[in-house]
Amino acid sequence: MIEVIDLSKHYGDKKAVNNISFKAEDGEVLGFLGPNGAGKSTTMNILTGYISCTSGKALIDGVDILEDPIKAKRSIGYLPEIPPLYTDMTVKEYLYFIYDLKKCKLPKISHLQDICSLVKIDHVYNRLIKNLSKGYRQRVGLAQALVGNPSVLILDEPTVGLDPKQIIEIRSLIKKLGKNHTVILSSHILSEVQAVCDRIVVINEGKVVANDTEENLSHKLTGDNKFLCRIDAGKDMNDDVMRMVKSIDGVDRAFCDAEHKNGIFDIRIEAKEGCEIRYELFEKTAKNGWTMLELKSAEMNLEDIFLRLTMGGSIPDAAAEENEEAIG
């Protein structure tokens, strides 16, 4: 389990990490999402004891990384952004070195063999690391993190430099590992977080801007009661269409998103909580002799959520702001 409480890291005046708190339970894969320079790597470096924090606490399995670093580090496997590989060693020598460095108690040869077959580096086992491609280096880095079977895995952009097939393999591996490890994974790749993580922490400018599952985030930002509707109103004007939409019982707000040629309008509708407006909307459209070309829920995907959150939106007000912006 990883617990981060009010963690801050200041470099002079710059607040790289500003008072963040979150928790990753056992057997959970936590996605750490944020734009470049948001403080993801800094947080990970603090969690692993590579750098210290200015204030706050980081607990790994209940042990404070600053108070008892050696004990805390024993339960961490860390894959930094740039895999820390000694390129003058072979994969075998390197993993033996890591095994000795971590003072592992597991049977050496079989444990390392297991890891190698898990990350599929058995066939490069006796090759020099400097001769390996970036993808293989990344895998050796991942193997290094797995040595000693630590209960917590911290992976900083684990799939960078891999080809699509490898990415899929590594993702499924991480998912598998997530069943009996606590995993924190950072990424800019949204689909990766979506595919692998149980929960997402979005961080921007050193602050946590969201911490929830993907579905909840999407729901909180947009709700179930927002719709996008495209109507072909023929010769009628925008005002007519809007008047019709607003006349429907249960419509809270409605805005014209875009006006296309030939009287086609995109309308964003927000219904009151628990009101079903779609039937009436459809009937009234037909009654006016217009055609409904499209009606869909305005649910956001992770990409929208990410952009919204990192461009300064926040969860409770995001929905309201969204409509204001849409109008403007």
Place this chain on the structure above:
Amino acid sequence: MGAVFRREVRSYFTSPIGYIFITAFFAYSGIMFSINSLAGGYAKLDSMFYSLLTIMIVLIPILTMRTIAEEKRTRTDQCLLTAPVSLGGIVLGKFFAAFVVYAAAVSITLVMAVVVSVYGQPDWNVIVGNIVALLLAGGAFIAVGIFCSSLTENQVVAAVMSFIALIAASFMSVIGGLIPAVQEGKWYTDIIGGIKTAFNKLSFSERYYDFTFGIFNFSNVVFFISAAAAFLFLTVRVLEKRRWS
């Protein structure tokens, strides 16, 4: 510490540095041995040992320049600093690895002693004393080199810094000697005198040359060991400080 030590020793011999260091040391000591002992028919090794200090100042920075600087540059320090080992263990592992390579180079002097003993009657006590002195001074030099390496990410900068630091540490007595003598009885006579003494006492070369004259002074042994310990401690502090800054 064991893992770091083994890796470091290995890396000295998978890169050219270990070989260059030992070859250069062998070559220089061999030349000095030929000139001072073989050519002159001189059954002592003191002048050869005396001259070895110079090559140590040049070669030890090469031996130690990459120890920490390279780790920082390639980010492999992340692997060491996030592993469940103490900083002291990491630094000591690196120190002993460099020391073993250095000791391998110094071992050639034993061969020379054997060669001399075939033709004459060398004083083995003095020779052993000299070898111990060479190891002790080398240990202190290596500690200075590792400290300099911890201050930068650039190997060349580390080498130049330790070269300058070693020259300064070795020839402090020369700097002390440049301070002009002052008249007796002035208020500052004692202060200047104290400074001069301090320079002489802290000079690595003065302490080392004592051994080559056949004087095995225990305070010199303590001096070199404490100098090594002090610089290794400073290295640990530098690494610690980097984590806190």
